[in-house]
Amino acid sequence: MKKEFHQDNRAELYQSLTPGSLLLLFSGRAPRKTGDEDYPYFADRSFVYYTGIEQQDSILAALIDKESVQEILFMLPPDAHAERWTGKRLSPQEAQEISGISDFRYLTDFFSFLDKQLSSGSICTINLDFDRKKTDEQPVRQAFVLADKLRTDYPYVKLTNIHNQIKAQRTIKKPCEIEAMRYAETITCEGIQAMMRASHDGMYEYQYKAEFDYALAQRGVLSPGFPSIVSAGKNNFCIHYYSCKGQAHDGDMILNDVGACWDNEINDVSRGWPVNGKYSEKQRLLYTCAYNTSNYMFSILRPGLPMSFVDQEIRKYNFGQLKEIGVCEKFEDVGTYIWHGGAHHVGYDVHDEVNVDDGNRLLEPGMVFCVDVGIYHEEWGIGFRLEDNCLITPEGCENLSKVTPRSIDDIEAFMGKR
The missing domain is CATH 3.40.350.10 (Creatinase/prolidase N-terminal domain)
Structure with missing residues (x-):
């Protein structure tokens, strides 16, 4: 800056x-x-x-x-x-x-x-x-x-x-901050794609992380914006997992929660993708729920809504998706599959909001926060989150991290080119 x-x-x-x-x-x-x-x-x-x-x-x-x-x-x-x-x-x-x-x-x-x-x-x-x-x-x-x-x-x-x-x-980002965030998003994308490109049966979590770190270093980012979370299989059920000692196998999903930092601006991106590059039937069902929820949120977020609405609406809409596929019948039981909040500001910190009254603050142009949709189905052995960075604009919002493959078709197509 x-x-x-x-x-x-x-x-x-x-x-x-x-x-x-x-x-x-x-x-x-x-x-x-x-x-x-x-x-x-x-x-x-x-x-x-x-x-x-x-x-x-x-x-x-x-x-x-x-x-x-x-x-x-x-x-x-x-x-x-x-x-x-x-x-x-x-x-x-x-x-x-x-x-x-x-x-x-x-x-x-x-x-x-x-x-x-x-x-x-x-x-x-x-x-x-x-x-x-x-x-x-x-x-x-x-x-x-x-x-x-x-x-x-x-x-x-x-x-x-x-x-x-x-x-x-x-909380309100200036144009130069948003410009730095946009560039950081492209670096994060390169790191995630490097992990996808290298993915294979038997690969260790630390090897995935090494691919991400190498991609960032090649672009001048010597340290990520926060400790990277890269997990496979059962380790996906630890929300803040840092061990990176597990081994990935066909049938597992890789959960990544990572972000580059550029000019002190941090982004926070999560994707859940299959080790072998092809979603199983149940993985596809659950990922579609998260994907639909995320797309819905980006279609409605705009200035004037309270910050608390973001998390509440993610939970409500995601429940509707889970109910539709027969996973969750009552909203009271949604905590079985949705374990964490769905929104937090990003910027000079990866969790940039700390004010007690943040939930009551209305969304304003220049705010950047995560739309974080997590689903954890322990019985099926599938846990992941789809997390993108939302910029509030005068007219609505923009998904800053859409540069990183996020749909099933895009992820499978990218991994199919390996």
């Missing part, structure tokens, strides 16, 4: 903050894994959304006044020895080119800056991004650590959680 994207995002956020307040956002740091090794670093998504910076131990500070905003970027100072081991740190000029923030200071100056601002009496509120999860699950724990210090040292300063404001803003 260009720096103007991040500048516009910050300007929009500042408009919702009260004068006399201080905004503090943290990039986070990698937690310890073992010995002298850390987990791979993954920058806080909101910090990247507002700055474009993906370097750990960075802080965005913004002093909100009635007529102006002072932005400061605190980052690690140069350290030749540390950089020899962990890579070059951003210079002030590089950080400015990425973020559009010209006031660059070293992280060592942060607490003296904070003390000066809070002691001046001009700051009455500090805006922090507290995740909705428990304290020990907080992605960016610095916010909680700092909050504890502020409550002790500056009890007269009000702490405000702006998490919902940030997430509400991120």
